[in-house]
Amino acid sequence: MKIDAVGLFVNDMERMVAFYRDVVGLKTNWNGDADAAFEAGGCRLIMYGRxxxxxxxxxxxGYPKGRNGTxxxxxxxxxxxxxDAEYERxxxxxxxxxxxxxxxxxxQRxxxxxxxEGNLLEIGSFGG
Structure with missing residues (x-):
């Protein structure tokens, strides 16, 4: 098996789609449906309203509240x-x-x- 997608179950689809599209910069063709898919390299990020x-x-x-260490x-x-630049951006x-x-x-840096919604994003590199 290979991982095809990582999914998030979200409270506020509009806010989360806007964040991952406009802030993170992932491409999506979400049109307001109950689910959204983003291109993220060799894997997709998908979202579905809780x-x-x-x-x-x-x-x-049951869903975690606040910053999520799950x-x-x-x-x-x-x-x-x-x-460093992406973190600041x-x-x-x-x-x-x-x-x-x-x-x-x-x-790794x-x-x-x-x-x-408190999900953690790691920004990292093993290249100096």
Missing amino acids: RDFENMTAQTY MEIAFALPSYGAV LVSLGAEAVFPPATMPWG TGYVADP
Whole structure:
């Protein structure tokens, strides 16, 4: 098997689509439906409204509130400098600053921001 997509179940589709399209810069052709798909390199990022998903599956789910340490979406950049620039760009456009870029002992430069619903985004590079 190969991972085709990573999905987020969201409260506010319009706000989250706008963030990932306009701030992060992922391409989508979302037209207001209950789900959205974004091109993210070799994988897709998909979103589905929480209420719509619960209605579809006839289930009720528990969701984290606030900043969410359940998972992360990791973005790879070509260089350490690109990590610093992208972190600053995302924060200046409204992403929540979580952890400023730092070079880790294993050689990766990484920083974290959060999207409007608290999901963590890692911005990292192994290239100096």
